[in-house]
Amino acid sequence: MLSKTPLSFLASQLFQRRLPMGGCLAVLLLGSTWAQAAEDYDQLVREARAGNYQPALQRLRQNPDDLAHLDDHLVIAGWAGLDEEVLQTYQRHPQARLSGGAWAAVARAYRNLKRWPQALEAYRRGLAAHPGDPALQQGQAMTLVDAGRGPEALQKAAALVAAAPRDAERRLALAYVHQQMGEPYAALFQVDQARQLAPQHSRVLGEYVDALQAAGLPRQALAFGERHPGVLSAAQQRSLQADRVAELVRLAEVSPLRDSERFVVADRAIAEADRLLAQWAGDPAAAQEVRRVRIDRLGGLYARARMAEVVEEYQRLHAEGVELPPYALRWVAGASLYQRQPELAAELYRQVIASENAKDSDWMDDHQGLFYALVESERLDELPTLADGLVAQQPVRLHPPGMGVAVPNDDWLEARLLQANGRLYRNDLPATQRDYERLVASAPDNSRLRTGLASTYLSRGWPRRAEDQLKIAESTDPRGVALETEQGMVARELQEWRQLDLLADDVIQRFPEQLQAQRLDYLRQVHHMAELRISAYGGHANGGEVNGSRDLGFDSVLYSPPIADHWRLFGGAGYATGDFEEGTGHYRWQRVGTEWTGRDTTLEAEVSHNDYGDGDKLGLRLSGVHDIDDQWQYGWSAARLSRETPLRALNSGIRADRLDGFLRWRQSEQREWRLAYAPSHFSDGNMRHELALTGSQRFYSSPYLVADLGLEVSGSRNSKSEDVPYFNPKSDLLLLPSLNLEHTLYRRYQTRWTQQGQLGAGSYSQQHHGTGAVGLIGYGQRLSLDDRFDAGLALSAVSRPYDGDRELDYRLVFDLSYRF
Incomplete structure (x- = not known):
């Protein structure tokens, strides 16, 4: 209680003591001076109550040992927030008898300085001197929860409310205890009760706004504050507006029931963020809120799939030295992955994961993001450690508290999917299949x-x-x-x-x-494009029995975009030349035709103009390929004036009509066999029959290297083997095992650059000419770009006998496919 000495008290003392007139005058003069001083002091106290603390404090500091005004000094210094001064003044007179208000000021000063034991001791002593003082009781309960003694604090605060349920201050104290114990909704209930009891009390209204904000209801807090002018400070209003943006961002991440509405909330969040940033531009006091809104705006942009803007704004914030919290880094990591910046995404996901643990709700999602960032940055060797570690950390089932049965663990399933997909990306398709089939079962x-x-x-x-x-x-x-x-x-x-x-x-x-939708749409667009195919070759042989000592050729065909889904028109031209003993051969052709594709079937029909040897000839071709199922396929072709006719025969005016048929069995990428039969009828009366069996067996797979064993067994028989100007063995047989390697040099999304190597060693047997060794070595490279361009270049050397004479044939082959 603050000191007061009324003038009426002095007057009564004068008359009761009946002093002489002179003495009375002297006493009255002295009393008047003293009364004037008391009145001045009272004015200082009134100013302190109004918020002007310094005049009163200056007066009190002149005599810090004045016990008569000790309570006033403690209380006013407490009002001014001078906790150290309160404690220094109190410690000068630790045994002084203090009012309840003074004890409250001392205890509050200790509490503000987080000296919980001393604060609780002050409250104990204050309550011992002033039992039932409500300010001390409420302060004690709030300090107990500050000190980590929540249950005890809750018990005391609840008892205070139970004793006086219509006391708004007691409910505020209970609300504080709930808030510190992490129970914002219980706190909001108590503050709302206090608001109903004291609807005009400014402090209660302010506490109500704070409770709404703490309960995650910034929109309601902001609306309430705007209905009650003076409750919100400018800083608090900005804080609530920033909270409102954050709330909208959180809601934007929740998928709506209808796909068409999934961006509504995100658009509102971005619009509100932009409005606030424009409103606060140039206001130094709003710097903290501007930073908050810029960070939360990243989440709105991410939810709206404006990924490029997310990355750009992150780069600006990073350049300004702004450190993003983990939840914002998660948005940037996801946007970076979307924008095909997987290295940055992996770095950011690692930062996010380092800040959390397995109990965080986004923990598995963040590991999934890291997994796919590693995949897209081609760091495939890190996948097994990551996926296997996640599986090892997760039990198959969980036992939630209060439930008598175990429930499936979703995180275990996600980890198993990562493990299976890791094997897929590392090119272990059999293991991937086994994993998925077990999971589906x-x-x-x-x-x-x-x-x-x-x-x-x-x-x-x-x-x-x-x-x-x-x-x-x-x-x-x-x-x-x-x-x-x-x-x-x-x-x-x-x-x-x-x-x-x-x-x-x-x-x-x-x-x-969505990227997967974009991918499908793009592949569909590629299918609807025109296509150009080109193949070319050049060779040099020391004998030139079959192809000539020097041979060169190319073939090109241009397909139209699909017509009525299934049809394509095509036209093309080609040329071949070779040097033979009887002269240089030339062959030119032009062709037009149509292609029909449908489920399980591809058909082609063409008409060609052929210029070779002794004149122009019309050529026809029909062909088809048919899928029986996923493993079996057969194909056929019938050609009048086949382009498979040896150039040496054409150079001598001999053409051939040809039938082709094949049957293919392909178990998977691991194993394949193909049997082909082709009879040809030459215009010189020769009938040739060719039979070939080819196969491959994969024996090694890794993310960047595959190795296959190949085998070719082929033979032919000709009805006419003598007196023909082209290589035409009576019968022959080729047996050629080979080792085929493919190594990925570079891969980045749809860009792939590979190199191929081939080694073969076998035998060739020709009737009347015996058996000789065959050797093959080859090397090539291939480049694929954007699903539209694919080209390869290969160089090979083959040593083998023809008619008993060994030839060494060097050959360079090029092919290209381009859609536009």
Whole structure:
């Protein structure tokens, strides 16, 4: 209680003591002076109550040992927030008898300085001297929770409210305890009760705004503050506005029920952020809120799939020295991955993961992001350690508290999927297949697992198996973007062009921002482009029995864009020349035709003009390739004036009509066999029969190197073997095992640069000329770009006998396919 000495007290003392007149005058004069001084002091106290603390404090500091005004000094210094001065003044007189207000000031000073034991001791002593003092009781409860003694604080605060439920201050104290114990909604309830009890009390209104903000309700807090002018300071209003942007960003990350509405909240968040940033531009006081809103705006841009802007704004913030919190780094990492900057994404995901633990809700998502950042940056050697470690950390089932049964652990499933996909990206397709088939068997209704299995089947060259799996998955998730995208990929492989267009149209219209939808749409666009194919060769041989000592040729064909889904027109031209004993041969041809493609079938028909030897000739060709299933395929071709006719024969005016047929069995990328038979009828009466069996068996696979064993067994028989101007053995047989290597030199998304090596050693037997060794060595490189350009160049050398004479043939081969 602050000191006061009324003038009426002095007057009564004068008359009661009946002093002489002179003495009375002297006393009255002295009393008047003293009363004037007291009145001046009272004025200083009133000013202190109004917030002008310094005049009163200056007066009190002149006599710090004045016990009569000790309470005043402690209380006013406490009002001024001078905690150190409060404690220094109190410690000069630790045994002084203090009022309840003074004890509250001392205890509050200790509490403000986080000296919890001393604060609690001050509250204890104050309550011992002033039992039932509400300020001391409330302060004690709040200090207990500050000191980490939450249950005890809650018990005391709840008892205070129970004793006087209509006391707003007691409810505020209980609200504080709830808030410090991490119970914002319980705190909000108590503050709301206090607001109803004291609806005009400015402190209560301010506490209500704070409680709304702490409960994650910035919109309501802001609206309430705007309805009650003076409750919000400018800084608090900016803080709530920034909180509102953050709330919108969080809501933008929640998928709405309808796909068409998924960007509504994100657009609102970005618009509000832009409005506030424009409003606060140039205001130094708003610097902290500007930084907050800029960071949260990244989340709005990320939810809106404006990924380039996310990365650009991050770069600006980074240049300004702004450190982003982990949740914002997560947005930037995802945007970087989207923007094909996987190295940056991996670095950021590692920073995010370092700041969290396995109990965080985004922990597995962040590891998934890191996994795919490693995949896209071609750091494939790191995948097994990451995926296997995640699987090892996760139990298959969880035992939530209060539940008597175990539940499946979603994080374990996500880790197993990463493990399976890691094997896929490391080119271990058999292991990937086994993983997915086991997962599907354990959860047959999971459409995501079946879609993954279908993707694996498609990678192994089994589109029909993939189609079956996707049909099953369709029953549980008929319009999932991942499902439809994979169905589109299968339709493309099966040449179901109408289905491809429908699926690509649907996913790109519904999800134009999703990369998988963009990928399918792009591949569909590539299919609808024109295509140019070119092949060329050049060779040099020391004998030139078959192709000439020097030979050169090229063939080109241009296909139109697809017409009515299935048809393409084409036209092309080619040329071949070679040097032979009887002279140099020349062969020119031009051709036009049409191609029809549909499910399981490709057909071509062409008419050609052929210029060789002794004149112009008309050529015709029909061909077809038919898939029986995912493993069996057969094809055929019938040609009048076949371009497979040896150039040496054409140079002598001899043409050939030819039939071709083949049967292929392809188990997977691991194993394949092909049997081909081709009879040819030459215009000189010769009948040639050719039979060839070729196969390959993969024996080594790694992310960047595959090795196959190859085998070619081929032979021919000719009805006429003498007196012909071209190589025409009565019968022959070639046996040629080989080792074939393919090494990836560079890979970046759809860009791939590889090199190939080939070594072969076998034998060649020719009737009447015995058997001789055959040696083969070859090297080539191949470049693929953007699904539209593919070209290869290869150099080979073959040593083998012809008619008993050994020839060494060097050959350079080039081929190119380009869509535009």
